Amino acid sequence: MKERFVLRNVKRVNEEQIDIVVENGKIAEVTKAGSGHGRLIFDYSGMYVSxxxxxxxxxxxxxxxxxxxxxxxxxxxxxxxxxxxxxxxxxxxxxxxxxxxxxxxxxxxxxxxxxxxxxxxxxxxxxxxxxxxxxxxxxxxxxxxxxxxxxxxxxxxxxxxxxxxxxxxxxxxxxxxxxxxxxxxxxxxxxxxxxxxxxxxxxxxxxxxxxxxxxxxxxxxxxxxxxxxxxxxxxxxxxxxxxxxxxxxxxxxxxxxxxxxxxxxxxxxxxxxxxxxxxxxxxxxxxxxxxxxxxxxxxxxxxxxxxxxxxxxxxxRIQVGDVANLTLFSVQNEPVTLIDSEGDKRVGNRRIEAKGVVVNGTFIEC
Missing domain, CATH: 3.20.20.140 (Metal-dependent hydrolases)
Structure with a gap:
């Protein structure tokens, strides 16, 4: 049996802060930030979730x-x-x-x-x-x-x-x-x-x-x-x-x-x-x-x-009852050099970085 755990203080791309509770491999709750309960708490304050x-x-x-x-x-x-x-x-x-x-x-x-x-x-x-x-x-x-x-x-x-x-x-x-x-x-x-x-x-x-x-x-x-x-x-x-x-x-x-x-x-x-x-x-x-x-x-x-x-x-989607497949990521406001397939280089000012996943109910850090 997979343990109940909480992704705490994560935010959707619309900046809404939430907790996501995962139990037995499925999303058990999507609730107000800080209010989710579980034996394991993974605090990802400031991180995005999708x-x-x-x-x-x-x-x-x-x-x-x-x-x-x-x-x-x-x-x-x-x-x-x-x-x-x-x-x-x-x-x-x-x-x-x-x-x-x-x-x-x-x-x-x-x-x-x-x-x-x-x-x-x-x-x-x-x-x-x-x-x-x-x-x-x-x-x-x-x-x-x-x-x-x-x-x-x-x-x-x-x-x-x-x-x-x-x-x-x-x-x-x-x-x-x-x-x-x-x-x-x-x-x-x-x-x-x-x-x-x-x-x-x-x-x-x-x-x-x-x-x-x-x-x-x-x-x-x-x-x-x-x-x-x-x-x-x-x-x-x-x-x-x-x-x-x-x-x-x-x-x-x-x-x-x-x-x-x-x-x-x-x-x-x-x-x-x-x-x-x-x-x-x-x-x-x-x-x-x-x-x-x-x-x-x-x-x-x-x-x-x-x-x-x-x-x-x-x-x-992130919906109660679904098997939990989630990605945690950050958006860093910093210069980043980006290269296309033709060697053309551009400098962006925001960089996405993956931080972790929940795959079929199991949490794994990247």
């Missing part, structure tokens, strides 16, 4: 290099209670990714790579024969509580001479499995004008703020018509920072033209965690404070918005 951060795009299968890392290294150790592996594994290895959850504390879900080999190779869609429709459907059926969508990486280095065909096949698989697509956009061919029209409501464009030539904004920073149309259709925009997919200049254009902030994700793996420019979720979130988004908007992009896309609203 529902647990959700990272919609990570790579958590360490066996595949260069895109891989340990689950908890990119999860709870950096304030993230739920991660979604973005297509590291196809049908050949998805069972191994599922099994890896047993040794981790961080909640883990996954997008299934439509290529059965996944990221065993970085040109996983260059051979159409690697897309085995029956294996995709079998994996989705077997791990339906784990697989949240299908991943297809539509950039030149991945598809080579296959062109747009992998996405057409993935679109059909999406219809057959009733799962949305997460589509990685990058260098052409195929062109962005070929890719985006094939996406439908509920699908995800990841790397939407990348600075490559084949991006979603014109040379003057104005959103392309295909982006405006996608937003109108209800397509979800995901940051997916990564080594090469986040540009301050493009992000400033998106802010200028009031492109909605859906989800902020890291596309984190060992190299960009250790050497940057990602480092951790808090660092990426700090970049959006620098861009002028409010703390509320930034935190919603890794809590409410992500949880709602996953159709797991309980992950995005």
């Amino acid at each position: 529902s647990g951060w959700v990272d919609l795009h990570v790579h958590a299968f360490p066996e595949f290099s260069p895109y891989g890392d340990e689950i908890d290294e990119i999860g709870i150790k950096h304030g993230v209670t739920t991660i979604v592996d973005a297509g590291s594994c196809g049908a050949d290895r998805i069972a191994d990714l599922v099994k890896s959850r047993e040794q981790a504390k961080t909640n883990l879900f996954a997008f299934l790579n439509v290529s059965r080999i996944g990221l065993k190779r970085v040109d996983e869609l260059s051979n159409i024969e690697w897309i085995n429709k029956e294996k995709v459907k079998q994996a989705v059926n077997e791990y339906q509580d784990f697989i949240v969508g299908l991943k297809v990486r539509m950039s030149k280095s991945v598809v080579l001479d296959s062109g747009i065909e992998p996405l057409r096949i993935a679109r059909g698989l999406s219809e057959e499995t009733s799962l949305p697509l997460m589509v990685h956009i990058g260098s052409a061919p195929p062109s962005i004008e070929e890719v985006i029209p094939l996406l439908e409501k509920g699908d995800v464009i990841t790397h939407y703020l990348n600075g490559k030539e084949n991006n979603l904004f014109d040379n003057e920073g104005k959103p392309l018509q295909v982006l405006s149309d996608a937003i109108e259709r209800g397509i979800h925009l995901d940051v997916g920072h990564g080594n090469a997919s986040f540009s301050f200049k493009v992000a400033e254009s998106a802010k200028q033209y009031q492109i909605g902030l859906n989800t902020i994700s890291t596309d984190i793996y060992r190299k960009n965690r250790l050497d940057g420019p990602v480092y951790n979720m808090a660092n990426v979130l700090s970049k959006f404070l620098y861009l002028g988004y409010s703390l509320k908007e930034v935190i919603e992009a890794v809590t409410t918005n992500a949880a709602n896309w996953l159709k797991k609203p309980e992950l995005g």
